[in-house]
Amino acid sequence: MTKTTPEGRKTLGSRTKLVHAGRHPFEQYGFVNTPIYRGSTVLFPTYADLISRNARFTYGTSGTPTTEALETAWTEISGAAGTVLAPSGLAAITLALLTATQAGDEILVTDSVYRPTRNFCDTLLRRNGVSTIYYDPLIGSGIEALLTPKTRLVFLETPGSQSFEIQDIPAIAAVAQKHGICTVLDNTWATPLHFPPHRFGIDMAVEAGTKYLSGHSDLLLGLVSANAAWYPRLRETYDLFSMCPGPEDVFLALRGLRSMELRLREAERQGLIMAEWLAGREEVMQVLHPALPSCPGHAIWKRDFSGASGLFSVVLAPCPQKAVAALLDGLTLFGMGFSWGGYESLVIPFDCRTYRTATKWAPEGPALRFSIGLEDTDDLKADLEAGFARLKSACG
Numbered sequence: 001m002t003k004t005t006p007e008g009r010k011t012l013g014s015r016t017k018l019v020h021a022g023r024h025p026f027e028q029y030g031f032v033n034t035p036i037y038r039g040s041t042v043l044f045p046t047y048a049d050l051i052s053r054n055a056r057f058t059y060g061t062s063g064t065p066t067t068e069a070l071e072t073a074w075t076e077i078s079g080a081a082g083t084v085l086a087p088s089g090l091a092a093i094t095l096a097l098l099t100a101t102q103a104g105d106e107i108l109v110t111d112s113v114y115r116p117t118r119n120f121c122d123t124l125l126r127r128n129g130v131s132t133i134y135y136d137p138l139i140g141s142g143i144e145a146l147l148t149p150k151t152r153l154v155f156l157e158t159p160g161s162q163s164f165e166i167q168d169i170p171a172i173a174a175v176a177q178k179h180g181i182c183t184v185l186d187n188t189w190a191t192p193l194h195f196p197p198h199r200f201g202i203d204m205a206v207e208a209g210t211k212y213l214s215g216h217s218d219l220l221l222g223l224v225s226a227n228a229a230w231y232p233r234l235r236e237t238y239d240l241f242s243m244c245p246g247p248e249d250v251f252l253a254l255r256g257l258r259s260m261e262l263r264l265r266e267a268e269r270q271g272l273i274m275a276e277w278l279a280g281r282e283e284v285m286q287v288l289h290p291a292l293p294s295c296p297g298h299a300i301w302k303r304d305f306s307g308a309s310g311l312f313s314v315v316l317a318p319c320p321q322k323a324v325a326a327l328l329d330g331l332t333l334f335g336m337g338f339s340w341g342g343y344e345s346l347v348i349p350f351d352c353r354t355y356r357t358a359t360k361w362a363p364e365g366p367a368l369r370f371s372i373g374l375e376d377t378d379d380l381k382a383d384l385e386a387g388f389a390r391l392k393s394a395c396g
């Protein structure tokens with residue numbers, strides 16, 4: 001224990017919780033950080049202890065002091081009843097989906113969902129007899145019209161992957177609760193710091209720790225927090241799969257946790273500077289940043305969220321693909337690659353028109369997604385300014 005307890009920290013602020021949660025210096029000779037426990041075998045002192053599994057830890061897959069530290073810290077920060085870890089964000093999503101579904105069920109999934117989640121629903125879940133119906137992310141309480149006696153789960157993600165629609169979580173959660181339907185939220189963008197999921201009625205919330213918890217593009221990790229109604233079932237699913245993350249990754253995530261609020265706040269500040277600058281460019285038709293009025297659902301973001309992160313999208317004025325390539329290929333500071341939330345700024349082109357089924361996503365021009373890092377924003381602007389010049393000359 002630090003000198004505070006989880007109970008005593010309830011009245012303390014989230015920054016204090018981030019510093020103190022999940023640490024036990026005096027159980028480890030006073031050293032500040034929980035060490036990396038590596039291991040499969042855990043020894044039991046006696047026959048009786050072994051037979052009754054009488055030990056705080058029993059085997060590597062079911063938990064170590066390192067994994068327990070991250071789980072308990074995340075539970076506290078999320079306002080959950082418990083948390084399980086997974087070796088990636090996508091693995092965490094599949095754990096949540098498999099916890100609450102069985103053959104014969106229907107699930108409702110937002111049309112703006114992270115695409116690998118969609119792939120999982122359309123292949124493995126479908127083969128296992130669970131059918132997926134996609135819904136308009138902006139549906140709000142209108143989701144009630146889509147419910148059937150077979151509806152078991154509503155999957156939400158806000159803002160939407162790439163296209164940034166903000167969902168009315170309280171409205172959707174209220175409908176689900178009324179009908180006893182489980183809600184799962186991919187909360188990666190906001191993290192529990194900007195959107196405490198369970199306070200808004202969500203049953204299970206997923207975080208890709210790969211993003212802001214890591215903050216350095218050097219690990220893969222997923223977390224699922226659950227309320228009291230769903231945590232026992234979630235823990236059971238976790239134990240059945242034994243899909244545990246590696247101890248170094250958990251250690252790095254704990255390390256990242258301590259400074260996550262600072263990094264997130266800076267990502268928000270830098271992201272807003274860049275989003276506002278992009279909004280003023282003639283090459284940009286629309287900025288899809290939840291904190292700007294041009295984003296669908298902006299008013300709901302303002303009502304429900306306490307902040308933004310550094311990830312947003314823009315729609316460019318119509319131009320040929322080769323012009324977009326000219327813009328992107330010559331950038332020297334922005335990297336091109338998947339994932340986000342690291343210290344380095346990234347940009348990727350995207351096009352959700354091809355796979356949406358419940359809604360039509362029809363931007364007038366090509367779309368780009370930015371993850372703004374920790375560089376000097378004047379340098380980032382100059383890099384993009386030169387890119388826009390290349391775009392213009394490639395348009396002819």
Ligand SMILES: *Cc1c(COP(=O)(O)O)cnc(C)c1O
Pocket residue numbers: 087088089090091114161186188189208209210220221222339
């Ligand atoms: C990246 C991401 C994931 C998956 O995380 P991985 O660790 O890369 O598997 C899930 N949801 C969202 C919204 C993401 O951006």
